[in-house]
Every structure is written in structure tokens, then in C-alpha cells.
Amino acid sequence: MPASRELQEQLDTLREQLEQDPPLSEPDREHLHKLMVEIESQIELENQLQDNNLVDGVNLAVERFEVEHPTIAGTLRNIVITLGGMGI
Template sequence: MREDPVSVQDLRHQLRSLRRQLDEQPGLSLQERDDIHALIDRIEDRLRTGDAGPHAGLTGGVTRAAERFEAGHPKVAGTLRSIGVALANIGI
């Protein structure tokens, strides 16, 4: 993983923002919340371990989640897309 402290810091900020958004979205089902929280946890684990190299499953999961929420929850989808960009910027 390429170490870019600004990008990693930005990604962590976006993950916190997404967690807040999930708490503020009354229209999300429990399953939808759980799915996104699991994705956030995987990303945070990846940042903690410093596991190098791309993970198609992780970035693909972010992309699929953004597409899934685009129509009903555009703010959540936008944050997910930003997280995907941040992941790419740090080489995940």
C-alpha cells in the first residue's frame, strides 16, 4: 500500500462521515446498514494491518454499494464513491 498520509486521513474522515450518514438515514433497512458497516469494517481492518496491494473484492464492494444506493440514498452513494476514489489514491 502506498503511504500517503493525506489520502489515508481523508479516507478515515470519509468512513466516519459514512457511519454518521447511516445513523441519519431512516429509510435504510437493518440489512443495508449491516452490509455497509461490514464494508467499512473491512476497509478499516485493511488500513490497520497495512495489507499491501489491491483487493478487487474491496473496491468492487464499494462500487456495488454505491450503485445500490444511488437512487434511494444519493448522499450515501456519493460518500461511497468518494471512498472508492480514496482507496484508489492509496493503492487499495
């Protein structure tokens, strides 16, 4: 499976998890939404140039959510791995 397709599937999984309305604050939801928009933009561009800011942002989100929302953090970790596989 191409990395961009796998990444899109992981984003879809994250979107489904958020639709289940986990107890997140509005700033946390906005932060995740912003990250998802950035990741989707990266997919659309299929830019193989390294974008450390995107990966750093997702890694920070993993740290932010891993204690209270481990399922979301796990999905974000998968996204980081897929981005790495894409050379991002």
C-alpha cells in the same frame, strides 16, 4: 493529507450519515456496516497490495444506494476514489 486519514474521515462521514437514521432496511445497514469494517481493517493494515474485492464491494454498494440514498452513495464514491489513491 495522507490517503488513509482521508479515508478514515470519509468513513466517519458515512457513520454520521447512518446515525441520522436514513430509511434503510436492516440488510442494507448490515451490508454497509460490513463494508465499513472491511475498509477500517484495510486502513489498519495500510496494505498497499491491490484488493479488488474491497473496491468491487464498495462499487456495488454505490450502485445499490445511489437511487434511494444519493448522499450515502456519494460518500461511498469518495471512498472508492481514496482507495484508488492508496493503490488498493
